[in-house]
Amino acid sequence: MNDPVESRNLIDLDAVSRSFGAIRAVDGVSFQVRAGEVHALCGHNGAGKSTVVKMITGLVQPDGGRILINGDESPIRSPQEAQRRGIALVDQELSVVPILTVADNILLGGMDEPFVNRPRAARARVRELLDLVGLADVDPTDSTADLSMGGRQLVEIARALGRRAKLLVLDEPTATLSSNEIEHVFTAVRQVAASGCGVIYVSHRLDEVLELCNRVTVLRDGKLVDTAEAKTIDIDQLVSMMLGDIAPAPVPSLPDAGRGAGRAVRIKDLSVGTRTSGFGLEASHGHVYALAGQVGSGATEVLRAMAGLEPTAYGLVEIGGKRMRLGSPGAAVKSGVSYLSNDRKGDGLFLGLSARENLISTRLRKVSRGPFINMAALRKTAAKLIGIIRIGTERLPEPVLNFSGGNQQKIFLGRTLEVPEIELLLLDEPTRGVDVKGRIEIHNLIRDAARDGTTVIFASTEIDEILDLADDIVTMRSGRIVGRHPRGEVDTELLLAEMTHGRPEGATS
């Protein structure tokens, strides 16, 4: 890659500010992105990254300062205008339409597209774009539904490039991807930058940031901390820039084994549809189990089956010695199962309702006398819970959609805390899209729940998280178990090997 230092600025943020009500989300932030560079934007949830991204892409207008695109300082009034001026956003939530073909998805929403489609010309252009992002073996007429999550993310990047974007904004592009898919995205991003575009790369994964990016801009509490050359700093320095004076909490120490004797949960020959089969696990009280697998490994399906959300699931699940009926979320809850999906906005939180209502949504009975809500008990319980998850009590009446991703996830988890009926806590990607600090807090909360005797089973694609949090690790691939390891007897390499190309248990039979 050519040295971008001499290149011109594609975009220049000059003391940009934006407030929402009383909260100053972004306060006098300045940085520049040059042609040919990958520029990381780092900071905790709530540091102002998303607001900066929204201002660059025209979704939010700054109320102070200016944004110059190629030296032109006219305001970016709408996403359409941003697109016209060469800015393309690849969002952290996938916006590809699975039922359309790859070509249709790439052309979707492009304002330059002719009203009447010219298939042949379009196909040639799509071919070029697919090659550019490394999807050389994908045909434009393939169905997008057949692609992996990583493939879909690459299709989105191709779409952005197809709009002749000069500046590509990637917001958490790897949050949902597995390690080898991330490599493809990296390759694509590097190629895009080498072709003379600028890339703004928003990510919580700091190792990624340092590996991929030329420069890093760090935000904290809406203010600029610094813009640094990625070569000149290491992860520890980056973390301390993001955290400021707050020292990162220590990694939770190993739990004392043997606490809570006896099996709490017994799973035998659990299968979901035809893809996931023969899952078995004997789990004891107070232990945390990880299902380690890449996207598509079947770990998500196993959790959903135990939560009663997979109608095609069959097999044996016993909780406290009692067999649980599969296929009904109500039955699962009655058996003491609580499940947090990996999609907190889709089938997780009640976004339009307040933090208070979300926190008590799983314990309405607890705060009721007969059919009537005891308002005093409700308020007290919610105040206590929001304290446990370390969010200010004054935010209880706010609708959950106002909260940052990390805080939303904490509220989501908060629903299940302090409910003694919960025997088994199922978590799918418990820290997806959550920053370092929020992640430590969430891990501690999960540990606390286990300490109180709950059995925890979580699925994750992130090796760091698995090694940090789990007492026992079950690796999965292609819908089957590959290996089982107690904590301390595995390392990153072995895990990654089993997750990517391990031989499934009973694969020969």
Next chain:
Amino acid sequence: MSGATVGAPEQAAVSRGARKTILLVLQVLVALAAIIVVIGAATTEGFFSVHNLQAILASVGFVGIVAVGMTVIMISGSFVSLSLGTQAAVTAIFFVWALKFGVAQAIVMTVVVGTLLGAIQGYAIGGFGANPIVLTIAAVAVLEGLVVVFSSGGTQTPPDDSYTFLNSTIIGLPVTFFVMIFVVACGEFIMRRTRFGKSTYMVGDNRDAAYSAGFPMAAIGAGVFGLAGAAAAVAGIMLGAYNQGASLLLTGSLTYDAIAATLVGGTLVAGGKGSVWKTLVGAIVIATITDLLLLRGYSEGVQIMVKGLLVITVVIVVHLRSQGTRA
């Protein structure tokens, strides 16, 4: 933590600037309309009279009672029931028929029947995910068919006049008005202060989340539509008494008027937000404007058109505003 701003960027159908402009224009229009209404009221002879006020409040009664049920349905995220008006007429016929068992018995029986009629529909909608619009249209056909089979479609007349106390007035207002106030109070209490009410808001806000969390969807659906059915039955009782007899013709425009009142009251079409007493305000606003148009001698066509414009405006304003808070 200061995290008030973060969330996935919404893919807005209308750009931010355009939305603000539309919102502003509409709000100015609403303000202008309000001024016109006030001036119109001031210059219309007989508007500010006790008698007219009584007339307005009296006219709210039937619609207000049905609209309580409609509001609960809309909050639960099941859009609307198109069968509530028919249910009111059917229960009115049942009430008049049941008067032969005594008026108190007839009232209780009618409310029970109404609740069941609603609960059956709600069970299918909540438990099996039936489309509420399609299902309630079908319910209308079934109910009308049943009535024609059992009563050959004629008018049911009461066996005696034991029910006439329902038509009396207290301080110049019909009993129906007080019944409506009672139904609104009950509805508001149930929605705010019971486990069922809270669950209903949650189901309306995010159905998938409620299902994943193990909420009893069928029971909540049955409860919501059962409650609406009970409200429709109360309206049916009052309608039967008021008309001294009942036939399917009583349905009138009750369903649509109830939907209009609910929407003007600001309940979110998608569910999760709204309140019963605001629907009452919506019903009174509609009744006031209708009354004014009537006093000034406008035709029924104009009255209906104005009602439609009002509903459209409020729906757009509510929608744009709720988008604004999500930005």
